[in-house]
Amino acid sequence: MHATERETLILEAMGKTGFVSYRDLEARLDASPATIRRDLARLEAQGKIVRVHGGAKWPTADEPPPSLRLSGTPFDQSITLNLAAKQAIGRAAAALVEPAEGIMIDGGTTTLQMCPHLAGRDCQVLTNSLHIVNALLPQEGTRILLPSGTLFREQNIVLAPAGEDSMPRFHAPKLFMGAAAIGSQGIMQADAVLVSAERRLIDRAEKVIVLADSSKFQSSSGAIVCGLDEIDVLVTDQGITQETARSIKDADIELILAQ
């Protein structure tokens, strides 16, 4: 029996129920477990099915085939890092948003945690991060605006060529921004691409609000985005030392400790 025959049989077996068990396939196809798994893997890669433990089913909205899934690898890993702190910070930051306000949100795993708490505020959000867009997508009331430009994969952000005005005539009272590290020099990002993207957002905002969990104060490597003097508010968690807290306040930054 050839691969194409088995593929046909598999899709056929799923029929109208939309599911075949691995056992079922083992009985129908005269092939070894390994081969069956390989067939399923191939069909999934083609987007024709979605594998589940013990079998396979038709792709649905909840579980789109992997070809349609959004996943930045380093990003996904970083999401779970200090998750609890990030969630608390996200909640506290979202509380700063007035109903029906227009805001800007920079991409990042911490700012991402704001999104669930924006539901029902009917605000407008300008962002260049597709991760943020995806997170806001289910919230009916939230209006999402995007700048034009090229998509940068590593960071999943949209960025226009230098000098080009990519924002749809937008100015916002508040910008929410993440950071890879914070030190006395200011806030830093790991990738230089992020820096130029964030500089543009900063220029359009009246108030810059930085979200960073306390671990970000320990490292200080990366490209400098802006000095502490450009920051208006800093939202972080309880893990911050008294010393850093004082230096933040000395820089005339409003400090918010989440949770």
Added chain:
Amino acid sequence: MHATERETLILEAMGKTGFVSYRDLEARLDASPATIRRDLARLEAQGKIVRVHGGAKWPTADEPPPSLRLSGTPFDQSITLNLAAKQAIGRAAAALVEPAEGIMIDGGTTTLQMCPHLAGRDCQVLTNSLHIVNALLPQEGTRILLPSGTLFREQNIVLAPAGEDSMPRFHAPKLFMGAAAIGSQGIMQADAVLVSAERRLIDRAEKVIVLADSSKFQSSSGAIVCGLDEIDVLVTDQGITQETARSIKDADIELILAQ
């Protein structure tokens, strides 16, 4: 019986009454109490049901039938419709793309199927559809460009206010476009929002290539996007009747039959 099957059965059992008792499930599903509870817990975590003592019910009072929730947006439902035909059409259309060419792809479930076949062509793609963006994301070599604007949820497209130039100075030799229906009046879309989005793309393209499976020729309802005279190439499947094929050719459109 596998987890996926049980989930389907549970949601089915809730049917229109919007409630299943635990007892009922115990009778229907051939599974232990522990497994049933686990299934319910999982479904609740996914937001598909709400557990109550002795059973489960639909999420909220004002709740639309969860069959919607299950299969998501109309877009997701439509993805698997005529999937084989759409995949064949997508492959044939992708073959029209020259290596390193800059093209535009309109949103739609048929154009979506082009994306897997664009891998390795190193082309630039301008699209206003986030579905297309997501599909192209894993392809390292493909450069993705986005226009600025507001996100329209039903269609998942980005659209700028009328009169505003939202495209990053872009002009392309080819536009790939889907359709809800095709008739002698031209091609039609279900939503008027799509029409204005597509009009802008058409104005920037030298050649308009329409992707539509043969079922699209049977209906003819919707907002008219453009007349047949504006179309240069039509890619469809073998299911088209000889009569329609002739009328297409009479309109001076190049006809490509996939697979």
Added chain:
DNA sequence: TATAAAACAATCAAACACGATCATATGCAA
């Protein structure tokens, strides 16, 4: 309120499914 019955959550061991790796077989071209 007191009591029994049902539903529930947590835990554990066994069965099963899975991916990775290596070995074998099959097909195809030189």
Added chain:
DNA sequence: TTGCATATGATCGTGTTTGATTGTTTTATA
């Protein structure tokens, strides 16, 4: 035929799913 690429099969360690058991919480009824 030989050499090579691809497809298939077998094995093993790991992770997931499942049903049984236990003890706790909730509901119904006297």
